[in-house]
Amino acid sequence: MYTSIDNMEQRLAGIVSGIGTGTIAILNESQLRSEAIDELVYTAVFAPSSELKDAARAVIQSAADALSIKPASIQSLYEAMGRYEVKGFTVPAINIRGLTYDTARAVFQTVRHLETGAFIFEIAKTEIGYTDQKPAEYATVILAAAIKEGYRGPLFIQGDHVQANAKRYATDPEQEIESLKKVILEEINAGFYNIDVDTSTLVDLSRATLDEQQRANYENAAKLTQFIREHQPQGITISVGGEIGEVGGKNSTPEELHAFMKGYLANLNGHKGISKISVQTGTSHGGVVLPDGSIAKVKLDFDTLRVLSEIARKDYGMSGAVQHGASTLPPELFDKFPQVGASEIHLATEFQNMIYALIPSELREDIYAWIRANLSGERKAGETEEQFIYKTRKKGFGPFKQQFWDLPEDVRQNVREELRKKFEFLFTKLNVANTAQVVQKYVRI
Numbered sequence: 001m002y003t004s005i006d007n008m009e010q011r012l013a014g015i016v017s018g019i020g021t022g023t024i025a026i027l028n029e030s031q032l033r034s035e036a037i038d039e040l041v042y043t044a045v046f047a048p049s050s051e052l053k054d055a056a057r058a059v060i061q062s063a064a065d066a067l068s069i070k071p072a073s074i075q076s077l078y079e080a081m082g083r084y085e086v087k088g089f090t091v092p093a094i095n096i097r098g099l100t101y102d103t104a105r106a107v108f109q110t111v112r113h114l115e116t117g118a119f120i121f122e123i124a125k126t127e128i129g130y131t132d133q134k135p136a137e138y139a140t141v142i143l144a145a146a147i148k149e150g151y152r153g154p155l156f157i158q159g160d161h162v163q164a165n166a167k168r169y170a171t172d173p174e175q176e177i178e179s180l181k182k183v184i185l186e187e188i189n190a191g192f193y194n195i196d197v198d199t200s201t202l203v204d205l206s207r208a209t210l211d212e213q214q215r216a217n218y219e220n221a222a223k224l225t226q227f228i229r230e231h232q233p234q235g236i237t238i239s240v241g242g243e244i245g246e247v248g249g250k251n252s253t254p255e256e257l258h259a260f261m262k263g264y265l266a267n268l269n270g271h272k273g274i275s276k277i278s279v280q281t282g283t284s285h286g287g288v289v290l291p292d293g294s295i296a297k298v299k300l301d302f303d304t305l306r307v308l309s310e311i312a313r314k315d316y317g318m319s320g321a322v323q324h325g326a327s328t329l330p331p332e333l334f335d336k337f338p339q340v341g342a343s344e345i346h347l348a349t350e351f352q353n354m355i356y357a358l359i360p361s362e363l364r365e366d367i368y369a370w371i372r373a374n375l376s377g378e379r380k381a382g383e384t385e386e387q388f389i390y391k392t393r394k395k396g397f398g399p400f401k402q403q404f405w406d407l408p409e410d411v412r413q414n415v416r417e418e419l420r421k422k423f424e425f426l427f428t429k430l431n432v433a434n435t436a437q438v439v440q441k442y443v444r445i
Helices: 004-010 029-046 050-066 075-082 100-116 125-130 135-148 164-173 173-190 210-231 252-264 302-316 349-358 361-374 385-396 402-404 409-429 436-442
Strands: 068-073 093-096 118-126 153-163 194-198 237-244 276-279 322-323 344-349
Touching: 004 050, 029 050, 029 125, 029 135, 029 276, 029 402, 050 068, 050 075, 050 135, 068 135, 075 302, 075 344, 075 436, 093 210, 100 135, 100 409, 118 125, 118 135, 118 385, 125 153, 125 173, 125 385, 135 153, 135 173, 153 173, 164 173, 164 210, 173 194, 173 210, 210 237, 237 436, 252 276, 252 302, 276 409, 349 385, 349 409, 361 385, 361 402
Parallel strands: 068 153, 093 118, 093 344, 118 153, 153 194, 194 237, 237 276, 276 322, 322 344
Antiparallel strands: none
């Protein structure tokens, strides 16, 4: 890690020039990738002063820009899917909770090998908190991984589940929506040009009509969409996602989709609307944990996903429906998502599970001990030790972030390789290999 801005400038002499000017020139890309970027990104995450962190982040961002690695919106590709000009694949959206630099490197290795263009990095509003990864840090680490692995092209970074809290909303609706606007603005400023608004938590199934059930959802989704449109950078149309059924709840229906879209479009005041719609088809985030810590088999309703995806495209010009909570599904199911026309699929927990299985047992047990000591209040009555640990260990990534990053290179290399194999499997099943050209056709950077 660099010790000061002067130290950073001295160490980067002959590799990059223009530090502090806002425009970096790459003098030695090979040396930047082989040596300097690792120290730059570590400094950007762990430097003791915000000034040094910001300086390192600025170098990474400017270097990425010089190498044509640019944060982008997937909007134009999704519009092409809505016109039936592009089809046959489901875009993977990958949530990275820990070992972010190494996990992103494994993604870029896969992307380069398979010539993939359609892929998304994302982080949910809740994950930002418990993984200790603010949007600016997350985006910078992704850019650094892209530099390290020699990637070129658009980079789709997404704010996942910018989600309203139903209890806080019931107490003070205006304050809750304002809190979401603050998150959205922070994400936009960090280069998140894809944002999933999730006000599906406000759906009230006790109401008599579908319009009444969806009203708080569509009114607030429209309000947040307008806010995004008013704050998106000039020349960029941020891809906005909506949601009609909270993941883990009852399965969504065509009637609910129509009710949501009718109200949503009526409240947009002429602004461009959502490019996709998240629906519930039988999954839950992280899967359903059995007493022994294993994951229960899920009966996913692919017919619902097919019907809602087609309605989204045909009636509303969207890319299709989005599948959440999918990473722990059986491997043989993943090629079904392109077959039924799902436009996007969100993947998270399985990568977390792999990381925990691959790290040294000493670190894993230290994290579990911390969970027992600090999160015991989250343990539900009748829950086994295995269920409790499985459901809460995602919250170990934040407090132990530096210990993860400081793991020996041979351990991290093994993690990268195993994750690369998983990504290659998933990307192949989702049919996003050889999508670089179609993305290049529709997405301008």
